[in-house]
Amino acid sequence: MSQQEESIHKIVDEISFGLISPKDLRKQSVVEVQTPDTYDEDGAPITAGLMDGRLGTLEPRQRCKTCGNTAIRCPGHFGHIELAVPIVHIEFTKIIFDLLKSTCRTCGRILLSEDASKKARQHIERYNELLGAIPDEVYKEIMADIKAKQCPYCAAAQFKITFEKPTKFIEQTEAGSEPLTPSMIRERLERVSDEDLEILGFNPKVARPEWMVLQVLPVPPVYVRPSITLESGIRSEDDLTHKLVDIIRINQRLKENMEAGAPTLIIQDLSELLQYHVTTYFNNEASGIPPARHRSGRALKTLSQRLKGKEGRFRSNLSGKRVDFSARTVISPDPNLDINEVGVPRDVAMRLSVPEKVTSWNIEEMKKLVVNGPETYPGALYIIRPDGKRIRLEFVVDRTKIAEAVELGFVIERHLKNGDIAIFNRQPSLHRMSIMAHYVRVLPYKTFRMHLCVCPPYNADFDGDEMNLHVPQGEEARTEALMLMQVQDQILSPRFGGPIIGAIRDFVTSAYYFTKRGNYLTKGLVDRILTTTNFQGELPEPEIKAPEPKWSGKQIFSLFLPKTLNYVLKANICQGCGKCDEEECKHDAYVVVKNGQLVSGIIDRKSIGSEQSESLLHRIIKDYGTQAGREFLNNITHLLKCFISIRGFSYTYDQLVLSPKARSRMAKTMERTQKKIDEHITNYQNGTLPRLPGQTMEESFEIYVMHELSTARDESGKIADDDFTLENAGIVMTRSGARGSSLNIGQMAACVGQQSVRGKRILRGYSGRALPHFIPNDPRPRARGFVYNSYQTGLDAIEFFFHAMGGREGLVDTAVRTQQSGYMQRRLINALEHIRLEYDSTVRDSAGDIIQFRYGEDGVDPAKSDHGKAVNVSRLIDQVRLGEEKGAAPASADYIKKQLKGVEELITPILQNQLKQLLAKVKLSEKGVAKAVAVTAEQYKRALMEPGEAVGIVAAQSIGEPGTQMTLRTFHYAGVKEQNVTLGLPRLIEIVDARRIPSTPIQTIYLMGEHGKSKEAAVEVARNIIYTSVENLASAIYEDPVREEIIIELNKQMMDDRNISMDELKEKLELQNATVVITDNQVEIKPKKAEQIKRMLAKIPDFQVKGVPDIKRVLVTEESGEWVIRTDGSNLAKVLEVEGVDTSRTTTNNIHEIAKTLGVEASRNALIHEAKGVLEDQGLDVDVRHVMLVADMMTTTGDVQQIGRHGISGKKASVLARAAFEITVPNIVEAAVKGESDPLAGVTENVIVGQSIPIGTGLVELYMSTFERQNKDGGKTEQ
Secondary structure, eight states: OOOOOOOOOOOOOOEEOOOOOHHHHHHHOSOBOOOSOOBOTTSOBOTTSTTOGGGOOOSTTOBOTTTOOBTTTOOOOOEEEEEEEEEEOGGGHHHHHHHHHHBOTTTOOBSSOHHHHHHHHHHHHHHHHHHSSOOHHHHHHHHHHOOOSBOTTTOOBOOEEEEETTTEEEEEETTEEEEEOHHHHHHHHHHSOHHHHHHTTOOTTTOOGGGGEEEEEEEOOGGGSOOEEOTTSOEEOOHHHHHHHHHHHHHHHHHHHHHHTOOHHHHHHHHHHHHHHHHHHHOTTOTTSOOOBOTTSOBOOOHHHHHSSTTSIIIIIISSOOOSSEEEEEEEEOTTSOTTEEEEEHHHHHHSEEEEEOOTTTHHHHHHHHHHTTTSSSOEEEEEOTTSOEEEGGGOSOHHHHHHHOOTTOEEEEEOOTTOEEEEEOSSOOSGGGEEEEEEEEESSSSEEEOGGGHHHHTOOTTTOEEEEEOOOSHHHHHHHHHHOBGGGGSBOTTTSSBSSOBOTHHHHHHHHHHSTTOEEEHHHHHHHHHHTTOOSOOOOOSBOSSSOEEEHHHHHHTTSOTTOOEEEEOTTOOOOSSOOGGGOTTOOEEEEETTEEEEOOOOHHHHBTTOTTSHHHHHHHHHOHHHHHHHHHHHHHHHHHHHHHHOOOOOGGGGOOOHHHHHHHHHHHHHHHHHHHHHHHHHHHTOSOOOTTSOHHHHHHHHHHHHHHHHHHHHHHHHHHHSOTTSHHHHHHHHTSSOOHHHHHHHHTOOEEOEETTEEOOOSBTTBSSTTSOTTOOSTGGGTEEOSOTTTOOOHHHHHHHHHHHHHHHHHHHHHHHHHHHHHHHHHHHHTTOEEOTTSOEEOTTOOEEESSGGGTOBOTTTSBTTBSSOHHHHHHHHHHTSOTTOOBOOHHHHHHHHHHTTTTSOHHHHHHHHHHHHHSOOBHHHHHHHHHHHHHHHHHTBOOTTOOHHHHHHHHHHHHHTTSOOSOOBOTTOTTOBOOOHHHHHHHHHHTOSSOSSOEEEEOBOGGGGTOHHHHHHHHHHHSOEEHHHHEEEEEEETTTTEEEEEEOHHHHHHTTOOHHHHHHHTOOTTEEEEEOSSEEEEEESSGGGHHHHHHHGGGOEEESOTTOOEEEEEEETTEEEEEEESOOHHHHTTSTTBOTTTOEESOHHHHHHHHOHHHHHHHHHHHHHHHHHHTTOOOOHHHHHHHHHHHTTTSSOOOSSTTTTGGGOSOHHHHHHHSOHHHHHHHHHHHTOEEOOOSSHHHHHHTOOOSSGGGGOOOOOOSSOEEOTTTOOEEO
16 A cells, blocks of 8 residues: 655744844845836737736746746745835834934944943843743833933043934934934944844844844735736736835936936935835834825825734734634524524525445445535535546536446535534624534525524624524534534533523513413323423323313423422512512412423423523523533423414514503502603702702702613502503513513503613703703703603604614614623733633643633633532432431531541532531431532533633623623612712723723722721711811912902811811911911912912912812711721722721722732732622623633732733734734834744744634544554554
């Protein structure tokens, strides 16, 4: 057997960056380009022109003149242009400027004395020893220290150099300002020695500074700038070629003029023009110059623009590419599918293909497919022979002949068929469940079909959404998709450890009706319903035997529950009675499953819904595995779909009409509200309205009215809710959790309520009124957007207009929110993408630095946890107790202690404590205790995060994905109307950004002992905290020009309010250069010099009298039995010094302040607390482990870093990853100057160079070859 040739693929270890020297450039160049023309009249490339055949060829079947390959195999070759004068490279101007400033103009030495440069060298070496790398700050400090007016070596005087954008350098000599030409700059840079360059952070081996001034310009191969032939036959050149034509043209003119000895002025002008062209060739958006434009007037896209941004090379062609074997079409629902199937239209199945190897057991089938060819389904598109030749069956005349020739080892690319594996995806892919593996089911018509239960993970609906389908081609890819991406393995979401896939909408309604008391089914109906599921087995005894046998819905539902399942939960329809009647519940809301039988309770969203933790579905998946969960979900959804189709379900218009009794109750409510509002209006107009602290009269009035109106709407909604019973279809949907809320029903049936814009009533419009239908400044509800009607009664024109205003805001808000949260998520993912769990259970980044010693402090994978808990101990012990034999003696305390000691090393202290408490409470036998302890240890081990897991990406997704669901606006603080707090998405972005000062800095100050017991004592502390300046205490501050003094008139009430005596004030106002006289209610300040009066008048209002700076307002409130001070403004360090403040509990929402005052650990805890708080306020369930990882990542260097280009992403070890994120070109330039190399250890870098990613399954490397080789001499098998 002839040995097959293995395809050799190289693995790149690292990529080094540097500058290319003119010498190397000329050496590597294949042609010196001299003519600005491209093609001659015959369309042949001109020799020594921009399309010279030696640079590569664009025509198919033409050979390259350098390497002799055709276009496909030829890599392209560089040419060069000899520039007539040196030209400054635009991207290096800043670096050149720094170098010129720090080196001597005559001898080129660094402007540091021997000692200073020696010290700098030692400093750099020390850093290198300690860190293995030198931070940029070190070099910046060295540059900042260089201030010599005279060279310490050659004693030449140094002059100030200024830099004018884009490329102009000017030196202020004694003779006046003189421009530095590129030739002069180059000369100076040539003088700088290698040793000095090292002190300034350069790597002279790969980047000499004079190479930054160009003498030779490289001409890229034609593949980089292909010319296209338009339909009209006209050749259209690429932007780069256009630019190069300009450069060559001017360069030639300049050369000719120089040779002819033209006047200096002309040469100078031409040099500047050449400089402009070269600058715009590198970067057409350089500041200070107009961009070069095409004939049509659009700006050219030159080198820098090709690389950066979303459409640039890095993000558009390297980090993510277009792929083959993919399809996209509209999706529609099909409840008859399995949850892990996808319905693929036949048209798509005939275009996508799967390679299948011909073996002895499938050869006949493959031959049939070949005969069918591409047009008949099922058929095949291509045959690939073992020698690698492809045969396209479309063009084969007699396919039967070819089918006969098919042998073992051939590969047939056949049509997609049922049971193939495909990857289904919807954009935006916000978390890993947005792309899952489904089994193909080929169906007629034109859309992809999917089961309704898999809508939530994709966040899909059927109003025209399109989705993508990818067919993995390799055996390895298919296996990986099967092992890791199947739908049932994604049911439990890693965001919160509960099911994200579950029954939705009508399935829930159907479940309610199906398992409701009094729902009985005849034999015919039972048979009909069960045939839609794959139930096999005996029917249970019917609940009603005569006159005809009837089964209850609960009995039929129980057929699909695992036989050993025991569970109790409260349904969604639970009314929250004071005392729970449990199984006797009159609403049938207490769900009890005993040994797989649904004994009582209605099944609704709480039991089988999506995004419901601790539900029946959750328990089945946790205790019986994902396969059982999938079968359960499939069976019950098929059953419920069939049931609701037979029963029918509609929500009619007359179900929205209220009874006359409810109508009169509503009228009374509205009347009461109107009266209260009229009262507020009168008080407001008379000025007797009690003002809320920190709000103006106008704002206070608005808050009062808003409060009344929202109460009125809530009450009318409640009246409607009470009026409708569970006979009403709408109520069934809201109570069972299928869709909607009582607010929706209230708006449809009772009253739409207040329309708001930016959280306030509608005030803008005409001057003094919203619409011309009202009198100016009319404060009544109707005039400011309150809609009295319901949707059922219909809105009048004015109400409709206000409603449209409110609705518009909702749309704008959504658009803004998606964009903001999208950018936040991109930054999070980029900062955390390379973080993974290692085999020693630490969490590290790609450079191997430790981020966490143990993931989430307990090593538990949130996706494998039980709603965040490593093990659900109480449930486990209940299960063990149920399985106990009756009458077994309970275990002794010592036995329990001994058992717990045995697993001490295996489980976390929290689990130990839970076991200890529960085992002491529930008296289990010795056997039971041993079982409980062993199972806990086993389950904990199973819940651990697996090595290689991309914990960073999962954390970023789990925080970013809910971001889209968050509200955007700033609302009033819950319970404390007076405080404005940034909540929701803006606050989350602030935390991730590590803003220096939050938009609403707030402190919560707890008090010590006595101070926290009484309000008076708390107010006393608050007075010492609130910042009081002279301005706060004065009713007027003015200058008396006659007596030449400043008069401060004091406000007695404020003095008392802030508890400041005259003596205190006098003490504080001791001024050095003025005399201060305090009378009863005024202060006179006479400066010693009259001309100081103006300056003093400006300073005096801000003069501190008492309190802590930055604390603008304080609020004393009682919280859980103690008095707490909340502040507007934050100054932690100073507040902690105030007497009576409890220093251990007082906190602020300013993370940097905490880091500065209490250290980085405290700031890490504050980050976790703040982020978790924001997510919880929004009612979003995110596992705390994700938040912890983000906080640990932000604080890992010892100070708080931003997640973004100025923080973590900007400090990544990899050059390519930094360039691919943001600020592309400067990153590459910096890497080239320093001679950095990219070790390719992270994610983005490896994607860019096309290697497998060292995370997850890419972390493992298998060394194996697929064929064996016989050794001639020993007969041993070599592998």
